[in-house]
Amino acid sequence: MADNDTKIVSFLCNWCSYGAADLAGVSRMEYPADIRVIRIPCTGRMSPKFILSAFREGADAVWVSG
Amino acid sequence: MEYPQAVPLKYGINPEVCLKLTKDKCGTCEEVCPANAIDYTQTQETITLDAGAIIFSPGFKPFDPSKFDNYQYVNYPNVITSMEFERILSASGPTMGHVTTFPKLPAKPKKKKDKLLAKKRKSPKRIAWFQCVGSRDMNKCDNPYCSSVCCMYAVKEAVIAKEHAGGDLDCSIFFMDMRTPGKEFEKYYQNAKDKHGINFIRSKVHSVTEDLDTHDLQIRYVDELGQIVTEVYDMIVLSVGLEITPETKELADKLGIEMTANGFCKTDSFEPVATSRDGIYVSGVFNNPKDIPESVLDASAAASAAGDALSEVRDTMTKQVATIPETNVVGERPNIGVFICDCGSNIKGVVDCAHVTEYAKSLPYVTFADENMYACSQDAQDKMVEQIKEKKLNRIVLAACTPKTHEPLFQETLKNAGLNKYLFEMTNIRNHNSWVHKNNPELATQKAKDLVRMAVAKAALAEPLKEEKIDVNASVMVVGGGLAGLTAAKSLATQGYDTHIIEKKDQLGGEALKLFKTAQGEDVGEKVAELIGAIEANEKITVHTDTTLEKVEGFVGNFKSLLKTGDKTCELEHGVAVLATGAKSSEPTEYGFGQDDRIITALGLDKRLKENDTQLDAINSAVFIQCVGSRETDRPYCSRVCCTHSVDNAILLKTRKPSMDVFILYRDIRTYGERELLYKEARELGVIFIRYEVDKKPVVVIEKDKIKISLNDHVLNQPVTLETDLLTLAAAIVPRKDEKLANFFKVPLNDEGFFIEKHAKLGPAEFATAGVFVAGAGHYPKPVNEAITQGRAAASRAATLLSKKDNLFTSGTIANVNVEKCSTCGVCISICPYSAPRFITEGRFEGKADINAVLCKGCGLCVASCRSGALHLRGFDTNQIFSQIFALGEVV
Numbered sequence: 001m002a003d004n005d006t007k008i009v010s011f012l013c014n015w016c017s018y019g020a021a022d023l024a025g026v027s028r029m030e031y032p033a034d035i036r037v038i039r040i041p042c043t044g045r046m047s048p049k050f051i052l053s054a055f056r057e058g059a060d061a062v063w064v065s066g
Numbered sequence: 067m068e069y070p071q072a073v074p075l076k077y078g079i080n081p082e083v084c085l086k087l088t089k090d091k092c093g094t095c096e097e098v099c100p101a102n103a104i105d106y107t108q109t110q111e112t113i114t115l116d117a118g119a120i121i122f123s124p125g126f127k128p129f130d131p132s133k134f135d136n137y138q139y140v141n142y143p144n145v146i147t148s149m150e151f152e153r154i155l156s157a158s159g160p161t162m163g164h165v166t167t168f169p170k171l172p173a174k175p176k177k178k179k180d181k182l183l184a185k186k187r188k189s190p191k192r193i194a195w196f197q198c199v200g201s202r203d204m205n206k207c208d209n210p211y212c213s214s215v216c217c218m219y220a221v222k223e224a225v226i227a228k229e230h231a232g233g234d235l236d237c238s239i240f241f242m243d244m245r246t247p248g249k250e251f252e253k254y255y256q257n258a259k260d261k262h263g264i265n266f267i268r269s270k271v272h273s274v275t276e277d278l279d280t281h282d283l284q285i286r287y288v289d290e291l292g293q294i295v296t297e298v299y300d301m302i303v304l305s306v307g308l309e310i311t312p313e314t315k316e317l318a319d320k321l322g323i324e325m326t327a328n329g330f331c332k333t334d335s336f337e338p339v340a341t342s343r344d345g346i347y348v349s350g351v352f353n354n355p356k357d358i359p360e361s362v363l364d365a366s367a368a369a370s371a372a373g374d375a376l377s378e379v380r381d382t383m384t385k386q387v388a389t390i391p392e393t394n395v396v397g398e399r400p401n402i403g404v405f406i407c408d409c410g411s412n413i414k415g416v417v418d419c420a421h422v423t424e425y426a427k428s429l430p431y432v433t434f435a436d437e438n439m440y441a442c443s444q445d446a447q448d449k450m451v452e453q454i455k456e457k458k459l460n461r462i463v464l465a466a467c468t469p470k471t472h473e474p475l476f477q478e479t480l481k482n483a484g485l486n487k488y489l490f491e492m493t494n495i496r497n498h499n500s501w502v503h504k505n506n507p508e509l510a511t512q513k514a515k516d517l518v519r520m521a522v523a524k525a526a527l528a529e530p531l532k533e534e535k536i537d538v539n540a541s542v543m544v545v546g547g548g549l550a551g552l553t554a555a556k557s558l559a560t561q562g563y564d565t566h567i568i569e570k571k572d573q574l575g576g577e578a579l580k581l582f583k584t585a586q587g588e589d590v591g592e593k594v595a596e597l598i599g600a601i602e603a604n605e606k607i608t609v610h611t612d613t614t615l616e617k618v619e620g621f622v623g624n625f626k627s628l629l630k631t632g633d634k635t636c637e638l639e640h641g642v643a644v645l646a647t648g649a650k651s652s653e654p655t656e657y658g659f660g661q662d663d664r665i666i667t668a669l670g671l672d673k674r675l676k677e678n679d680t681q682l683d684a685i686n687s688a689v690f691i692q693c694v695g696s697r698e699t700d701r702p703y704c705s706r707v708c709c710t711h712s713v714d715n716a717i718l719l720k721t722r723k724p725s726m727d728v729f730i731l732y733r734d735i736r737t738y739g740e741r742e743l744l745y746k747e748a749r750e751l752g753v754i755f756i757r758y759e760v761d762k763k764p765v766v767v768i769e770k771d772k773i774k775i776s777l778n779d780h781v782l783n784q785p786v787t788l789e790t791d792l793l794t795l796a797a798a799i800v801p802r803k804d805e806k807l808a809n810f811f812k813v814p815l816n817d818e819g820f821f822i823e824k825h826a827k828l829g830p831a832e833f834a835t836a837g838v839f840v841a842g843a844g845h846y847p848k849p850v851n852e853a854i855t856q857g858r859a860a861a862s863r864a865a866t867l868l869s870k871k872d873n874l875f876t877s878g879t880i881a882n883v884n885v886e887k888c889s890t891c892g893v894c895i896s897i898c899p900y901s902a903p904r905f906i907t908e909g910r911f912e913g914k915a916d917i918n919a920v921l922c923k924g925c926g927l928c929v930a931s932c933r934s935g936a937l938h939l940r941g942f943d944t945n946q947i948f949s950q951i952f953a954l955g956e957v958v
Contacts, residue, residue, distance in 0.1 A: 007954070009951065009954060014470070018468075018470065019470055021494075021497065021498050022468045022470060022494070022497040022498070023497075024497070024502055025468075025496060025497030025498060025499075025501035025502050026497065026501070028229065028501055028502075028504075029502060030502055030503065030504070030505065031502055031503075033499075033503045033506050033509035033510060033512075033513050035498075036513070036516055036517065036520065036954050037494070037498055037517075038520070038947060038950050038951070039469070040926065040942060040947070041879065041924050041925055041926050041939065041941075041942050042923075042924075042925035042926055042927065044925045044926055044927030044930060045925065045926030045927070045929060045930055045939060045942060045947075046930060047930045047944070049944075049948075050947055050948070050951060053948060053951045053952075054951050054954075056955075057951055057952060057954060057955025058955055059954075
């Protein structure tokens with residue numbers, strides 16, 4: 001991850017937010033390219049360890065959505 | 067080969083121009099073909115097939131506008147058809163998706179200079195679409211019907227053209243009535259107008275002339291105020307209609323099926339896919355002009371009709387597909403193959419796919435990377451299978467569109483290559499990347515590389531997974547006893563499945579009981595009574611009237627529902643559910659409704675017609691107002707049925723009493739397909755149509771002896787006042803908006819409360835939730851024949867699932883327990899919403915947790931909550947998610 005740009009790690013639920021991100025694409029909405037999506041089967045899958053790990057790897061923000 | 071996605075993807079020889087076949091010269095292709103596939107001796111063969119039923123889907127051909135001398139399609143290169151424009155917009159089309167005009171070429175280009183001209187294309191600044199070319203026209207062609215699809219495709223083409231060309235492209239659509247009555251279509255039309263700035267001009271252009279030097283196209287038309295306007299465009303797209311070919315008509319004659327005067331198949335509203343000949347069913351545009359979702363519904367419905375007819379001999383001729391044995395890759399070093407999809411220009415137009423492919427080759431364990439134009443096309447899939455086998459790949463990464471729609475397709479490809487389907491990882495570089503970062507190609511390419519790196523890291527840890535068999539209860543619950551529900555129930559029961567109909571009212575029939583006649587003139591009451599009779603006589607069907615649904619548990623194949631009839635409750639076990647809860651007419655809040663009994667809704671008029679109310683004969687003037695509560699800000703959809711309904715009722719009134727003055731006040735008349743003939747008939751009978759704008763609605767004043775309606779007449783451009791004895795309001799159709807039911811089955815509702823189907827085009831009778839299907843007006847307002855078609859289609863989709871009952875498996879991505887590490891704390895058992903974990907009650911591991919694979923939904927809640935690290939979620943295991951996070955952290 002280059003140092004000079006913002007990186008947001010997002011954990012998106014497969015059933016809602018991941019689909020919503022797909023829909024944002026279908027609707028040709030535009031947003032900054034700082035987001036890297038990790039698809040998870042449900043936000044129930046989220047563990048605090050993933051969030052801490054993402055920060056340790058240099059993420060500026062972590063977004064969990066579901 | 068007509069286009070690169072043709073099925074089957076094989077070259078053919080055009081016998082008219084082949085030198086070998088015409089002059090017995092050349093023969094080069096035979097010499098060079100390494101597979102020896104060329105055989106000049108092949109001729110037409112006659113094959114005899116024994117079939118129990120025939121489904122006839124011959125399709126249509128786009129109207130050929132060559133004979134229209136006023137549009138000069140033949141002579142002006144930049145007057146093109148909508149189908150040609152569709153190809154121009156396509157990434158695999160002649161201009162690779164770039165919208166360009168065509169230079170004028172000499173009739174027979176000779177010099178090199180002339181040929182080079184063909185490449186000189188410029189970007190158009192102004193494009194015009196002309197609607198109804200070859201439709202709704204008896205003057206220049208004999209197609210009096212509406213082709214149903216052209217308004218929507220023209221709007222779509224204009225929006226996409228603007229998207230491709232950027233902001234300064236000017237798009238205008240010249241139309242008579244804007245017909246966007248499909249689901250979500252009206253919103254698309256309004257957005258095209260308001261957000262994309264597309265001009266909609268209500269006029270029929272009478273002539274086009276070309277400037278000899280500039281090749282600009284000058285058009286002349288009369289605007290709404292009656293002024294002649296001259297404008298110049300770079301390109302004109304003729305929105306050509308749909309036509310049935312003479313060959314199709316000939317074949318239909320040979321099959322002995324009846325057609326309408328326009329060559330479409332004659333079908334009954336209550337058997338909308340059955341032809342006049344028993345055992346032959348019809349689907350698609352030959353069964354009246356229609357869009358993709360309706361064609362898909364027709365196809366499913368025709369399959370159900372054929373299934374009903376052949377139910378006795380079901381499974382007597384089934385052959386098993388040979389399964390390809392799975393290669394054991396456990397313990398092998400990962401050998402990852404990465405495939406990057408261009409998706410035409412959808413991805414490649416933004417992301418540097420070649421660079422990403424090269425980059426992928428440098429990643430750990432990647433031994434192969436390749437770029438495909440369309441990874442999902444049949445040829446690319448076949449190639450992928452070969453490449454997997456040849457390079458002995460044991461993990462596959464695909465960077466393309468969304469796994470939500472395409473993962474199953476590629477998993478099938480893995481299976482065909484002998485790999486376990488879970489050795490696959492898909493990353494989304496289209497919806498989440500190229501489509502949303504189109505102005506930042508560099509950042510998008512960087513992001514694609516990151517996403518591929520993350521996917522590769524995860525795939526390296528993928529393990530082959532096993533799927534458990536699901537037991538399917540082969541019975542059906544249909545919620546809603548209206549036309550769609552009854553049709554679905556009847557078909558499923560005929561095919562041998564126990565079916566239960568749940569109806570909250572005390573009788574079956576639903577809203578159809580309030581209708582008088584269909585657009586084709588059939589008596590609805592009579593037909594519904596017949597259908598109810600058949601339902602009641604069917605031993606496989608149990609009807610639960612006065613019954614509501616209190617609770618639903620379970621999943622596909624194993625639902626348990628709690629029914630409440632009066633004070634009694636009972637539990638029903640079923641494998642699938644069809645939701646056919648319908649819609650109803652709204653109560654208008656304007657035009658004086660409720661203040662005077664001479665102001666009624668369309669259903670109110672049907673009631674009086676049904677009762678043969680003699681007071682109707684005393685009426686001297688009747689007025690209909692359309693779009694009452696539809697196509698407005700707070701209800702932005704078109705109710706689809708009202709135009710035909712009012713036109714039909716106007717005809718009934720006018721034929722009942724020819725001296726009666728009948729007016730229809732409308733915004734756009736949307737009598738799609740052959741319903742257009744009713745509109746024509748109404749005008750011929752003297753029904754007067756006056757158009758109003760939504761911001762200048764008619765004003766109703768109730769007086770003692772008359773109702774007075776004032777509005778601006780669009781032809782005279784003068785205010786007029788009509789006096790009437792009967793005002794019929796075409797009230798909007800509103801859904802039941804049953805959130806409780808939607809929650810029971812975890813199915814979505816749209817903003818207005820209609821059910822959202824699995825896929826707007828390709829999955830119109832099912833939900834994303836497995837085992838749950840949708841039919842009828844709860845999905846979107848629709849007339850009798852379409853509700854029945856969808857009822858049949860839902861039945862067909864349900865039967866497809868039920869008939870697989872010995873072949874239904876769970877997902878492989880579920881939780882499992884490492885009993886060695888389990889500390890028997892029980893957190894997983896208390897936390898799981900699906901009751902999948904339980905304690906083992908006997909044996910060596912007594913007291914440890916275990917997961918019921920059928921109940922597990924793979925959410926991972928238990929995995930995240932397990933303090934001992936004993937639980938793993940296959941396919942989304944902790945180490946896999948960490949590997950993605952770590953891969954993201956790597957500095958490139």
